[in-house]
């Protein structure tokens with residue numbers, strides 16, 4: 001009798017609202033129609049979908065907030081890490097969860113969360129969801145969910161933002177070109193009660209383990225431990241940069257004597273010269289002072305955390 005009642009309740013449960021926020025500019029353009037994929041693969045007994053397109057940078061945050069206000073249980077970012085960041089800003093600290101259909105060129109957070117990069121499979125994950133709470137961070141008040149950084153990776157984000165080219169090979173070409181002109185600036189990193197001063201090539205703050213494209217800046221980062229991993233890389237020459245690149249792609253950077261790691265919940269950086277910085281790969285500007293903070297378990301996501309990339 002009780003069994004029948006549960007079955008009947010399951011049958012009458014209405015699908016919950018899911019908003020898909022799609023950035024038409026993200027990733028390498030392809031002929032795949034995401035609305036068609038959603039129509040074909042989303043379980044409409046589980047989710048009642050609504051699809052909205054972004055019209056400009058920053059729009060996804062407004063759309064995500066509107067979706068939450070309209071009662072969405074799930075807000076899905078369809079795009080790369082920039083779109084994921086914008087949607088997650090509107091979803092964190094609410095009763096809605098973030099989903100990801102990875103359509104970018106790097107897909108760092110999706111990879112860390114074990115979300116399939118093949119869209120029908122990512123939709124299958126939404127159909128049978130596992131919900132997790134993950135940490136998020138801010139750098140000078142700008143939220144990030146994957147990584148942020150100062151120095152060379154900040155410079156690269158600024159040049160990439162101005163470029164119309166997307167994809168891994170364009171990115172690698174840009175990194176090599178900018179490396180030749182880059183000059184490490186002096187900075188003081190205040191972390192766990194110590195002041196560390198040096199000419200830093202990169203100061204990276206990792207909530208997740210990778211930048212994207214399986215480039216692991218902090219292979220041991222745990223997105224649910226309430227701590228960020230800080231990776232300090234001091235001034236490097238060409239040979240060391242190649243070694244670092246190899247370490248990033250082979251998950252071995254934590255064993256390199258070129259990188260130093262700390263875990264913490266807050267960190268400050270001061271620099272006499274303005275430094276470029278990024279949040280989730282998006283260029284955020286220049287500053288001489290930085291404060292990076294951690295907000296434990298502040299974002300609910302649909303993920304497959306056991307299947308970390």
Ligand SMILES: Nc1ncnc2c1ncn2[C@@H]1O[C@H](COP(=O)(O)OP(=O)(O)OP(=O)(O)O)[C@@H](O)[C@H]1O
Pocket residue numbers: 023024025026027028054055056057058059079080081082083084086103104105106107108166212281282
């Ligand atoms: N309609 C739009 N027109 C132009 N830019 C947009 C639009 N919608 C969003 N954007 C901006 O596009 C930028 C890139 O988005 P996103 O990061 O998702 O893609 P990507 O750069 O191709 O992927 P990845 O970050 O994985 O390399 C973001 O800065 C976002 O603000």
